[in-house]
Structures are given as C-alpha cells and as structure tokens.
Amino acid sequence: MLKPPYPIETPRLLLRPFAPGDLDDLHSFRSLPEVTRYLYWEPHSREETRAVLEEKIGGSELRQEGRALSVAAELRESGALIGDLSLFWRSREHRQGEIGFVFHPGHQGRGLATEAAREILRLGFDGLGLHRIFGRCDARNTASARLMERLGMRREAHLVENELFKGEWGDELIYAMLRREWSERASG
Template sequence: MLKPPYPIETPRLSLRPFTMDDLDELYSFHSRPDVARYLYWDARTRDETRAALETKIGQAELLKDGDALNIAVELRETGALIGDLSLFWRSSEHRQGEIGFVFHPAYHGRGLATEASREILRLGFAGLGLHRIYGRCDARNTASARLMERLGMRREAHFVENEMFKGEWGEELVYAMLQREWSPAA
C-alpha cells in the first residue's frame, strides 16, 4: 500500500493529486495529436479529457495489486500543470510496477520529465518496495526511450510487430530497472 506524502517537492516541480481545476491545462496537451501519437488513446476531446481526469482524481494512492497511481506535475515557478505521471502496481506477488509519463511539448528538453519520473521510481522502490519497475514505449518514440535511459533503465526488449496499434503493426520497447540498481541520490 502506498499513500504518497503530497505534495512531493523537487527543485523545480510539485507533484500532487489531480483535481477538477486541472481540466483546462490537462486538455491543452491531451488534445494534441502529437502528444497522443504513441499513446493508446487518440487526441482527446474536452469531454474525453474530463472523463480521464475524473478517473485520475480517484487514483491518488495505491491500495492493492492492479491499482494505478496518477500524479499531476506542476511547475513550481508558475503553478502550470505540465505533466501527467503514472505508476501501475502490476503485481504484488512479484513486486512489479510500470511507469508512465505524458508531458506538454512546451516543456520538453529541460529535464523536467526526468526530474519528475525519478520521484515515481522513488515511490515505487522506496515507498512500495517494488523489486522491478518497467516502462514501455512505441519503438518510434525516441524521446520516451531516451528518458528511460536517462533514468538508468536498461532496454530489455524490442518487440517487432507485436500488436496492432492505431491501424498498423507496432513495435514496442521495454525498459526496466531493479530495486538494487536504483539510486535514491540520482
């Protein structure tokens, strides 16, 4: 079980639960085709974003195997919502989790996603006691692959044409890190 101590502060960011006040800013990047290109959902309408946000609001802690933790990433300097982080508790028996992240393109290239995602790894390893955390991305999504590499995750798999994705055969990369490989100081 994991109930994060919100807000989680980093030098530049505040990580916190989502609220309905986040709708406009979440819609500003969830509605973009370039953001949704490699995600399992298409660019969202305002109503679809509202429905996704309502789900995210109910996912502010991990209580049992199969739960998802969704965290809003806010820029401390301005209070702007810039990202959407997830930690999925995939297996309590095997102590496995999965990381996910979506950031507004206006904030790419500044190390903000890395800074925020390090906190998700910390929550998974130190807070939940996970043994292994993995992340997946479309093989064409070089930005996500580079982010996982910057986090110290290793590429474990490259699945070729492993699933039908948005009307075409997709390829998927899987990155992972073990608890013993994680450094809280990183």
C-alpha cells in the same frame, strides 16, 4: 499500499494529486495529436479529458494490485500543470510495477520529465517496496526511450510488430530497473 506525502517537491516541480481545476491544463496537452501519436488513444475532446481527470482524481493513492497511482506534475514557478505520471502496481506477488508519463510538448527538452519520473521510481521502490519497475514505449518514440535511459533503466526488449497499433503493426521497447540498481544509483 502507497499514500504519497503530497506535495512532493523537486527543484522545479510540485508533484501532487490531480484536482478538478486541472481540466484546462490537462486538456491542453491530451488534446494534441503530437502527444497521442505513440499512445493508445487519440486526441481527447474536452469531455473525454474530463472523464480521464475524474479517474485520475481517484488515483491519488495506490491501495491494491492492478490499480494505478496518478500524479500531476506542476511547475513551481507558475503553478501550471505540465505532466501526467502513473505508477501501475502490476503484481503484488512478484513486486512489479510499471511507470508511465505524458508531458506537455511546450515543456519538453528541459529535464522536467526526468525530474518528475525519478520521483515516481522512488515512490515505487522506496514507498511500495517494488522489486522491478518497467516502462514501455513505441519503438519510434525516441523521446520516451531516451527518458527511460536517463533514469538509468536498461533496455530489456525490442518486440517486433507485437501489436496492431492505430492500424499498423508496431514495435515496442521495454525498459526496466531493479530495486538494487535504484539503490546503487541513489547512493552513488
């Protein structure tokens, strides 16, 4: 089980549970075609965002395998919600997790997603005791691939035309990090 010590403070962000007042900020980026281009869902209507937010509010703790921890990334200087991070507990037996992240495009290119995602890795390794955390992205999503590389995750696979994605065959990249690699990076 993982119950993060909220809020988690980074130099520029507060990572916290989602709250009902996050609807406008969350919708401001989940409704954008450029945000959903490489994701499994299309731009959300306000009602779809409201339903997603309700799910995320219930995901502030990670109690069992097969569930996800949902964390909001808020700018400390303004209080604006700019990111949506997830840690999926994929296997208790094999101590496997998966990281996911979606950020407002107006706040990209400044290292904020890296700052936040590093804390999600820390929660997975140090808080949940995972052995391996992986991340996946469409091979055309160079921004997500670069983020995982900046985190120190290694590219393990390039799956060719492995999924029918939004009407066309798409490639997928898989990145991963082991607990010992995390520890080496944290101590070095």
